[in-house]
Amino acid sequence: MYRVSASPQRLLCGFSLTFLCRSNVSLLIPFRLLMMVVHFTALVCVSDGSDAMIRGGSLPSNYMESEYRFLRRATDGFLAGSFLCLFFNVWGVVTARTLRSGLLNIMHGCFHAAAAVLLIVAWHMQERAERIWHVFYIFSVIPTGLEAIALCESYCRGTDNFF
Structure with missing residues (x-):
């Protein structure tokens, strides 16, 4: 009969040392989820204050109604996208298919954090509405593309959920 000896579990300040080994979990x-919530909150704030951004920062003092409607539609398209x-x-x-990759989690968290900070700064300073398109292209479309690639790879490989 073989005897397997297990090493004693070591505690550091009340936490098991495996806590440090599972940094992804x-x-x-949690960083990725928190930054998604912050990005969502920033989008809600910008959508609420987008009219002031358009009238205050994007249009000249003697603007025509057609110019306002064009910028309003463009801003609404950006926000919807x-x-x-x-x-x-x-x-x-939600499907827990892209939570395995720690690199993907840190990239998404950083993209969402940067997007939220830039949106809040643009909203607070009432910058020109055209400037927030750059935030959309860089910090919304690129993470969505990475997510689509990771989801397709997960479904094609047959990888089950994270849990």
């Missing part, structure tokens, strides 16, 4: 996934991209990113989290 303990740190990166950003919400759709964010909800597509949520699909990978």
Whole structure:
């Protein structure tokens, strides 16, 4: 009969040392989820204050109604696209198929954090509405593309859920 000896479990300040080995579960996934919530909150704030951004920063003092309608439609398109991209990113989290990769979690968290900070700064300073398109292209479309690639790879490989 073979005897397997297990090493004693070591505690550091009341936590098991395996806490440090599971940084994806303990740190990166909550970071990604928190930054998604912050990005969503920033999008809601910008959509609420977008009229002031358009009238205050984007249009000249003697603007025509057609100029306002054009910028209003463009800003609404940006906001709708950003919400759709964010909800597509949520699909990978809800199905738990893209939570395995720590690199993907840290990249998504950083993209969402940067997008939220830039949107809040643009909203607070009432910048020109055209400037937030760059935030959309870089910090909403790129993570959505990465999420789509990771989801396709997960479905093609047959990888089951994270849990």
